[in-house]
Amino acid sequence: MRIIGYPDRFSVRPGQTLGFRLSSEHPELRPEIVRLRQPGSSRHATPLVEEPVKADLPESLAGRCQHTTSGSYADARVDGELDELGLGVWFQPTLPGPDARPLLAVGALVLEVSARGILVRTGERVMAGLTTRIEERNWAFVAATVDRSGAVGLSLHRPGLPVLSTSARSEPVHLDRPRLLLGSDGRLTGGLGHTFNGKLARPVLAATAWPESTTVALAAGADPLNLLPAATVSALDLAADPGGTRVADRGGLTAGAQLRQLPGRGVPGPFWTGAETDFRRAPAEFDALHLHDDDLADAGWETDLEWTVPAELPTGAYALKVTAGEDVDRIPFVVTPASHDAPVLVVLPTWTYLAYANWRTYAEYEEERVALYGERRGIDERDRWLAEHPELGRSLYDVHTDGSGVFYSTSLRPILNLRPDYFTPTTRGFRHFAQDLQLLAWLDDRGERYAVVTDDEVEREGSALLRHYRVVITGSHPEYCSAGMLDSYLAYTFAGGRLMYLGGNGFYQVTARHPGHPSAIEIRRGHAGVATWVSDPGEQHLSATGEPGGLWRLRGRAPNVLAGVGFTAQGHDKASGYVRSEASTDPAVAWVFDGIGAGAGEVFGDEGPGLGGAAGDELDRADVTLGTPPDAVVLASSVGHSERIALVPEEIDHGYATPPPGVHPKVRADIVLLGRPGGGAVFSVGSIAWSTAMTHKGGDNDTARMTANVLNRFRDATGSIFETTD
Known part of the structure; x- marks a missing residue:
């Protein structure tokens, strides 16, 4: 990748200024703004269509390479001079190795750990060390003291093991307002950070070389402020405000610390008893940071171009197109409406885009994917490049270098699978952002008046935003959402709004915006559902919200309550069609099938690009026991799925009964129509593959016709959508 970049946010209103950060191996770049009209590439067998926008940009930009150093840590400034000191910290290494990693640094003095033991150094000079095996995922307490004469003490306390200690003579120290760093020694070298992998808790720094009795008391859990004068102690409170990015100091030695690159918070510390799993009820026991050398909140690049969006620019999906020779990158963003005068609103599921951001599994597990698909589909070469650049952050489907799950994802970095020409092997072509551009292209071809927003606008403005529109349409995979987003969609439909859920596996995962880093979202996988990792004990609560x-x-808010359907199965060998139900022939709902030749019991929607049908990828079904309204009408159900389409874990039957032979009856997508008070309504298709199938034969297909029928009725009907006309 010789040109990459990212905007300072996904969406912007006319009149606002958007910043772009770029990195290029070329000395000169040509920028332009384009409106994205249709996704594609030669590999997709569909041309990418973009429309130049008059943007008053410079003819060229100077190219430069920008670099990122990942890795989380905490950073404070000591208020005063230190001619002697004591420091200690609880630590739990999650990736101990031969490479020493910093636990605490005070100026040039560093306390660090490797798989072989502990040492304290100034610069490259070792002051003292302990050689011992350091066990993975075991808590230990280490303390070091240096007095005015240069006498050094170092001790290691591990529950159930003898104390190890040593003393040495070194040069005296003099530190003038030094930085206090947790998990880092301050080196920013580009690439993965030279930071600690593991958990740190209860750090303490004192302006005195305390006696061994103080070390013993601290290792037993004593409060340092009960042992040492508060004015000369730093005792950073890692338990307080787990959704924040600053840490208060209970002592007087610093003004508090700034957390860098989003370390894990709300995680148990060394004195967690297991009696509580909610950090809000026992905050003192959840007093650890989980640091990773590939944590990332902000790639930290400088801005190369700022552009003020013209006041008259229409709402839609756009990109900064940056070109040098044959190399090009398109950096997408959304222009939201300046006024709410269109009848239709499309919500692009940007939180799902963030969840999958820079997902490297296609490159890192290429052969496993062949086994999953039953064929070799190839990958987008950008994934191979990403696999070589872990410092650009991982997706919420990945694990960190230490094997723990990734539960924060930020937009402030290049996201290379968020491109209109990105090739997704899962679907043999389009998925997520590129697929949702297909929906916008279909609306354009119809001449539909519509506005575009993102999950961020729905989260921020709620049902007050949605109520400006007669119809709200989702993207193909709105999986990640907050409680506020669910509330907003429900309130909208109960106030007479019409929702078209044109996707699958939506409204599934508990998600929150990070209050300290609004560019980031957070999840905790828990121990259920389709997951590539599970939460560690005591780590199921979101630090952002608690x-x-x-x-x-599992919170009593299954997607069925809102959408009438919920996630039931997934598989990626091929997609299928739907069989029309007998209930769909009732005149109150039969209008959905206008222009569609299938009668009751007959199949439609069994053609399309990619997976080859409208019901595929991830599937949702109706179930009144999970909240589907009893009066919801199941218009059709998919058939013909292979045994490669598997139930999701929460749908698997429990007990002694033998599962039915062949394809399980729960493996299906249901198309559902339901009414709400005041003329509100919901139409759900139960399949991610739906909007791609709409493009088959240039939109001349039953999937597109059904979508158009519903959109027309939802947009134009003034009363109940179930009312029949003569």
């Missing part, structure tokens, strides 16, 4: 993570279904 609420339990996992599936909305």
